[in-house]
Amino acid sequence: MHFASDNSGPVHGEVLDALAAANQGYAMAYGADSLMNEVRDRLRAVFEAPGAAVYLVTTGTAANSLALSTLGSPWQTVFCSPVAHIHEDECNAPEFFSGGAKLTLVGQNDKMVPDALRAAIEKEETRGVHGPQRGPVSLTQVTERGSVYSLAEIEALCNLAMEFGLPVHMDGARFANALVALNCSPAEMTWKAGVDAVSFGGTKNGCMGVEAVIFFDEAREWEFELRRKRGAHLISKHRYLSAQMAAYLKDDLWLRSARQANANCARLADGLRAAGARFKHEPQANMVFASFPRHLHRKLHDAGVIYHLWDGELDGTDEAEHVTCRMVCDWSLPEAEIDRFLSLL
Known part of the structure; x- marks a missing residue:
């Protein structure tokens, strides 16, 4: 009777079968494998975003940290809840990968609300060169307390971020769980509400170890590629990431799970x-x-x-x-x- 974590469960058999199939012969390295082309096309279709930039990494920490470092600058601050995974569980990795950007904790709960976010944003950029500049807003969906942001809540926070010209990142380690709880489409829960980038989780939901990073503005892609390589997260035998994600998406395994x-x-x-x-x-x-x-x-x-x-x-x-x-x-x-x-x- 194991209720400790969805990280503790087994890899789904369909994912293991896909890994075994991918383990035949040769494939181009570093994401140039043909399976990655299928994954990219499939995720673009799932998110109704034909121009999205799609990448794979092995861990949620890498996905969040590399995405936020691409959305922000070292002299900025990332706005997040006080129990966000990027604050409580990632050993300052977002700060490290961004080159020093800090985190500003918003409110007292697992969900941010517009009034608290506005107050936090307005407190920054008040000291000129001496203080942190305003940076990305990061939402955790599902939150670390098991709550789910409604579409209206996401849109309200995104609209506020847009008012200040700030990008929005969604930590979707449990993206699929939130999606089926809301009974909506991936597009509705992300870019249609104003989200700029999402960490699309697979590991907690039946994969061995793969997360997708999706930017809805493809202008971010080259910087992310450089940051992924520089951060040692460009995997040589990338086909094994592609195989997992391809199986995860096939026949809606991610939604079934x-x-x-x-x-x-x-x-x-x-x-x-x-x-x-x-x-x-x-x-x-x-x-x-x-x-x-x-x-x-x-x-x-x-x-x-x-x-x-x-x-x-x-x-x-x-x-x-x-x-x-x-x-x-x-x-x-x-x-x-x-x-x-x-x-x-």
Whole structure:
């Protein structure tokens, strides 16, 4: 019973089959493989963006950091939420790859709101050469607390960024989970709302290790190519990235996997709610933050359930005290395992 992370799940069999097929004979290196041409065309079609610049890297940190470094300058600041992955989990990689751009944290929650973003933007470029200049806005979709920005929320933030002439980046490590939750098109969740670049995740949703970086303004492509190479993220045997992404997109595997992950989470959340658990954030995709008494956490851990405690410890004198945990569902989680967990709870 494994609810620790969607990073912990297996690689989808269709992706493994595609890797095995790609492992035959020879293919041009560094992204010149024929599979990459298919991936590029497919992603352009998926996003309804025939002129988009499309690239592949191995990790979400590389995708976010290289994209933001291309959208901004070393003397600028990136506006993001205080729990954004680029702030909490990437070891200053965005700052490193940008050559020193800082991060400005907006608001107190996982979602940015226009009033807080406006206030943060207006505080910068007030000290002339002595302070950071305004730079990109970065949205995390799904957020690190399991929330999903609505299309209206994305558009409002993008319109505000546009008012100040700032580009918008979307960290879409769980892009597919958000998309199926909103029941919209990729174009509606990105460039039609005003997003300039997106990190399109594959690793958390059934791939071995591949993320796409998509710029809707192709004028950015040469700089990104240079930054990717200089940052040591241009993979020689690129066909193995292409093969993963091609399989991920074929027959909508990416959507099928995300729907299953979200359905697993909904099943889990319904059972937690019925058992009296409290939610820190309303589950909207494939992530749950739930609290219930410490003695139940201890019982579950003793039974071999794997998940992360969020704001407390297993050991404590107050057995009835509620402790919050984070649980994440992926596409591969069997319903029987969810039901077994709920039965134990």
